[in-house]
Amino acid sequence: MQFTLTDQQLELRETARKFARAELPDLAREMEEKDFPVPPDMLRTYGEMGFLGVNLPEEYGGLGLGHIEALLVLEEFAQVSNAVAFPVFEALTGPVRTIEKFGSDDMKARILPQVIRGEAIVAVSMSEANAGTALTDLTTTARAGDGPGSGSGAGAYVVNGAKRWTSGGGHSDYYVTYCRMSEEAGARGIGAVLIEKDMDGVSFGKREELMGFRGIPTADITFDDVHVPAENLIIGAGGFGRLMSAFGLERCGNATQALGVAAAALEQVLEYTQEREAFGKPIVDFQAVQMKLAEMAMKVEAARLLIHRAAANADTQPDGLPTAYESSLAKCFANEMVREVAALGMQVMGGYGYHKEYGMEQRLRDAYAWGIAGGAIDVQKTNITAAMIGRRFDQRR
Structure with missing residues (x-):
């Protein structure tokens, strides 16, 4: 170790x-x-x-x-x-x-x-108005088209439907799009195709105004008889489980985005408390402040260890990806701790923490996004429990 x-x-x-x-x-x-x-x-x-x-x-x-x-x-x-x-x-x-x-x-x-090379951006398009956490309820379809060619009007698949909450929507060049590709119900009918931004029939909704995540475009996508060539197939019907296996690494990335926010909050507060004075001395000399700094440090370090364990142990897995158990633990913990650490940072900095010029309030706003994006905190907890007992839970019954 x-x-x-x-x-x-x-x-x-x-x-x-x-x-x-x-x-x-x-x-x-x-x-x-x-x-x-x-x-x-x-x-x-x-x-x-x-x-x-x-x-x-x-x-x-x-x-x-x-x-x-x-x-x-x-x-x-x-x-x-x-x-x-x-x-x-x-x-x-x-x-x-x-x-x-x-x-x-x-x-x-x-x-x-x-x-x-930094010449193209790829986004993932999964969620729909009635298919977020219950992703297997998605209704966007990719049906057999009129041929394998990639010319105008030709395609092996014709995609119809609408997606919500696509980070990068309208800005990214390519979209890994989850679709229902057969008549089989639930996960068995789901696969994914790569849709290109400038394909005929692809349109984007208005830019969403979010609490945080400024600088990360988010928009709905509508697919209206979008012809997708055969070479843009990623996984066909029945590949939902394999697609979701890649989310072990995405969870680690999500957790690391949260970790970065928390680590920066801790660094800023450490500097602030040694410069800011009250009652004639730096506020770091007050025990109440010391307790908060220690709490922030413990949470940041614990999150980093969980994330790195999940990533390091991926080498032991047949697919080279972090397990659902370890990546969900890391994501869930990091998603909760970043909210706590950013809030502590704001409290320690007082009015400066609440002021837009100093950045802490932005960290708190961004902190809340990661426990929603990529699978909500409570969803991670069900994943953790399912892994511990060795079976998934049917939330529909």
């Missing part, structure tokens, strides 16, 4: 930290104020630095490193803001990994190099 990072991992983390803290704070503030995503030129810089291919195969331009290395980079970006970290999250732990895991060789050769 190893709790220390290798020299290579330390060097990678330091490279990510120096870049993120030198290049991204001003951009992050502007993205928060004006609510726009990472600009194309900066995204290409991410690619040139290797940050979008840390754990993706070298044959496609990635670095070919492990999940721990990917999460170390993601945390450094997330400490600046979740918005500047979001393309890293999507590339290293999100829908890009679904393509890397289940897409055809041709699809991987077509999509992965674009993502790794």
Whole structure:
């Protein structure tokens, strides 16, 4: 059991930290104020630095490193803001990994190099108006089309339906889209296709206004007789379980985004309490403040250990992905702790914590998103219990 990072991992983390803290704070503030995503030129810089291919195969331009290395980079970006970290999250732990895991060789050769270079963004489109937590209730369909070609009007599948809560909706170039591909009920009929932003019949709703997540576009997507070529099939009907297995890594990415927010809150408060004075001395000298700082540190360190355990143990799994049990533990704990840590940070900083200029109130707003996105906190708890007793629970009966 190893709790220390290798020299290579330390060097990678330091490279990510120096870049993120030198290049991204001003951009992050502007993205928060004006609510726009990472600009194309900066995204290409991410690619040139290797940050979008840390754990993706070298044959496609990635670095070919492990999940721990990917999460170390993601945390450094997330400490600046979740918005500047979001393309890293999507590339290293999100829908890009679904393509890397289940897409055809041709699809991987077509999509992965674009993502790794920072020339394209991939989003996942899963939830619907009546299918969020109950995802197997989704009604978007991908039916047999009029042929395998990729020309105008031709396609092996015709997709119809509507999706909600797509992070990256209207901005991303590609969408890993969960569809009902056969008449079989529930999970057995579900697969996924890759839909491209500029395909005929794809349209986007208005930009959602959310409590946090500014700089991360979110919008509905409507599919109206969208013709999808055969080469854009990711997994056919009956592949729902395999698709969801990739969520072990996505949960670790989600948890790391939360961890980054909490770690930055702790760092800011440590600095603040040593500079801010009351009654003639730094407020860190007061025992009540010391208790809060210790609570914040315990939660941050515990979350990091849970996340890294899940990622490290993925190497022991046949599919190379974190288990549902360990990734759900990590996500659930991190999702709860980031809310607590950001709230403690705000309380310690008082009026400065509540003021938009100083960033803590943004951390608290963003903190609440991660316990909703990617499977709500209570859903993770049912996953944890199901793993412990060895069977899933039927919530419909």
